[in-house]
Amino acid sequence: MAMPLRERQYYFRDYYDQGEELVLEGQQLRCRLSSKFSMSQTYGGPLAADGPIVIVEQGGEAAEPGNAVLELEYEGTLKPDGYQLEISKDGKITIAASNKRGLKFGMDALIRLISTDGGKCRLPVAVIHDEPSFPVRGIIEGFYGKPWSFEDRMDAVRYIAAHRMNTFMYAPKDDPYHRELWREPYPEEAFARIAELKQECDDQLVDFYYCISPGNDLQFRSKADFASLENKLAAMVSIGVRHFALLMDDIDYELSGDNLHYLERSGLAHAYVANHVYTYLNSQLPGFTLAMCPSEYWSYWDTGYKRDIREQLHASIKVFWTGYSVFAPQIGSRHAQDNHRHYGHELWLWDNIPVNDADYDRLFLDPVRGRYSQLGRTGHQAVVANPMVQWECSKITLNTLAHYMWNSERYMPELSWELSVREFAGALAEEMMFFCRQNLNSQLYSGGYEELKEAVQSKDIDRLDVYFDRLESTVSRLLQWDNSKFKEEAGPWLDRALADVELWRAVRRTVTGAGGGNGTGIGNGNGNGDGDAKESAGPGSSDELRRRAEACQAFKVRLGSDPAWRAAEAWGLAVREEKGGYRLT
Structure with a gap:
């Protein structure tokens, strides 16, 4: 998939194109190399054999036809690690840098810009000047x-x-x-x-x-x-x-x-x-x-x-x-x-x-x-x-x-967050972003959780049902993901999220005397909820609430949003303790 223009303009310090495209035959960019970076006529960075770019041999019987020319140049006026990348309509690609890392980052940029479809390799005709803010x-x-x-x-x-x-x-x-x-x-x-x-x-x-x-x-x-x-x-x-x-x-x-x-x-x-x-x-x-x-x-x-x-x-x-x-x-x-x-x-x-x-x-x-x-x-x-x-x-x-x-x-920050989550989670980016939004850095940021705050403050049971149903489905999707390392590390928090869902449903039954969750959306319909927990509590609801609360407290981890406990607090069923935890009243 081609890198969208908005991302190119953000990711690269200076990006210039006029909407033209270089279209080459083949599923790979097969480059004949010409290096003025040093006397060595080789590219010193790592390239995967099955990657989008291949450096083809020149001369002799083993020579392969290339579909582009890659020129490497030394440019001492660039900051260390910086590079200039120019992609021309005639198939000539030039990367200039002042050190090897700059060449690598220029090659990485070229790889990001490549897209393939229908047996063709496509690149924007563009010029990039990219240098770091910090050495x-x-x-x-x-x-x-x-x-x-x-x-x-x-x-x-x-x-x-x-x-x-x-x-x-x-x-x-x-x-x-x-x-x-x-x-x-x-x-x-x-x-x-x-x-x-x-x-x-x-x-x-x-x-x-x-x-x-x-x-x-x-x-x-x-x-x-x-x-x-x-x-x-x-x-x-x-x-x-x-x-x-x-x-x-x-x-x-x-x-x-x-x-x-x-x-x-x-x-x-x-x-x-x-x-x-x-x-x-x-x-x-x-x-x-x-x-x-x-x-x-x-x-x-x-x-x-x-x-x-x-x-x-x-x-x-x-x-x-x-x-x-x-x-x-x-x-x-x-x-x-x-x-x-x-x-x-x-x-x-x-x-x-x-x-x-x-x-x-x-x-x-x-x-x-x-x-x-x-x-x-x-x-x-x-x-x-x-x-x-x-x-x-x-x-x-x-x-x-x-x-x-x-x-x-x-x-x-918000754009970088969006791009980072998409890179990290791919097709599960939407679910991952929702999970990320339950886990904001409390040491550095006091905002966030606005959707939850509004629903809790208004005691809107229908909105809270939607919120917790979404949390449950998000965790279910993430637990099916093939990123085993993430599931190993985040597993305790994913499990804790499911415990929060069950605690909310116990809170809900306590304050309404009815079932709910899993998309049932049972509530009073006016967005105000039922503020009298004791009068509307169903049979056994206090025992269930206590069990669900103890199940959450048994975890050594917690979500930053603390969604179920905030809901319990709103209805007077829980109080916040000095160290940031909660307990039932």
């Missing part, structure tokens, strides 16, 4: 909770590469060798898996960052501790790692004992450690990247800690922050500019979206919102997202973040 774009596996499996990480790397991101940061809080046992070398098997992950990053043109977090118990005067730190880094250097991060977040950063006597203030201490790591890496590698996450990684005001980082930290070291709070609903121009000035270093946004380690009972399935459209002009050169424990479910929000990272100036 560094990607994911940091930096959450608390069960770390991802290596299979999830490998899939994450491929996902990054396919969505114009370029960075994978390895920093799982509950990997003991990253944090608690930072002095100890990785066991042989675990280290081999990291090396395998690093190789996959290389194959996908993704930068692998190894992150280490020694701040809980590092002794700043200890030569043995620094030797352990260097040994850990040296092991990573030995497998080709060139990008590193020192994380001093979420520690008790008040100095005590010999650390206090030696370095006096935590800002001085953290700059001291980071500078030591920088000096060591500089002695081992001709080119490397080092970022550090300070203990004061959130806030927007100046402090003595930030002054020490500003004045003492090596100028080439990048500094993370998460916004004005750990989960920042907005990151606007003023806070971004102020914190860049306070730290005095290139800032990297560690965006805690869609991470749910502060809400293990929730899934977050909505788009990123509230990020300044011109953040890249305020000293920010990177945006990395911290996903959920549930990798597959994280993809929906991460896709919207990828749109923002690439073109923050044009980013539109």
Whole structure:
């Protein structure tokens, strides 16, 4: 299916066409290659053998006829990862870039534009100029909770590469060798898996960052501790790692004992450690990247800690922050500019979206919102997202973040959400969007659930029947989907949704004394419901209501919409507790 014009105009930074089409014979674009990108006359990116584009051999008996000419060119004025793509009426296609990743993204764009039908290959005659808003774009596996499996990480790397991101940061809080046992070398098997992950990053043109977090118990005067730190880094250097991060977040950063006597203030201490790591890496590698996450990684005001980082930290070291709070609903121009000035270093946004380690009972399935459209002009050169424990479910929000990272100036949350859900769920996009709308990010967004709110506030039983019937049918469809990974991760929430449906039906019977649900639509017909639960309750309704409520409470997860409990509360059958839960009255 051809990429609709509206999506082309949104997805690519600058897209130009005049409605003309290039039509070629065959179901594939068979390109004869001419490369001026380098002396090598090959395309260095991955292409599937059965994909829409094939590079045909030239010259000799094995030569195949091509239906188009692909020219690769070096264009040094383009930003890293940016590209220009031109599709001409005569079958000539040109991709220009300043690095290999730009060539890959240009080829990815070409693949997106291809459509086939009736034995013909079709492309718009178009020119695209596409460059990213941020040089560094990607994911940091930096959450608390069960770390991802290596299979999830490998899939994450491929996902990054396919969505114009370029960075994978390895920093799982509950990997003991990253944090608690930072002095100890990785066991042989675990280290081999990291090396395998690093190789996959290389194959996908993704930068692998190894992150280490020694701040809980590092002794700043200890030569043995620094030797352990260097040994850990040296092991990573030995497998080709060139990008590193020192994380001093979420520690008790008040100095005590010999650390206090030696370095006096935590800002001085953290700059001291980071500078030591920088000096060591500089002695081992001709080119490397080092970022550090300070203990004061959130806030927007100046402090003595930030002054020490500003004045003492090596100028080439990048500094993370998460916004004005750990989960920042907005990151606007003023806070971004102020914190860049306070730290005095290139800032990297560690965006805690869609991470749910502060809400293990929730899934977050909505788009990123509230990020300044011109953040890249305020000293920010990177945006990395911290996903959920549930990798597959994280993809929906991460896709919207990828749109923002690439073109923050044009980013539109609702449109990105629509495109992301459609890409994720295909034919089940409508059902998936309804499920997503039950699971909005409560840390960042207080809107949503308007349809439910109106029905609950008006005690409109007919509308609530429709709502819960739709929830039931949505879950039924998603449980039949062939995405087993999604069903495994989201399964507890899907089951909880069905429990909510049954709780609503028990509430309904309690307040009307009648059956309902499954499309019966039994109600009073005036949209006002019946407000007197006790007088209209049917036989045994209180016992059933209690059973259904206990069934919901037995789940360790909940929907953000809390639909059945909100309905029960509206009729005075339940009250909200301090921690956000409910109980029957």
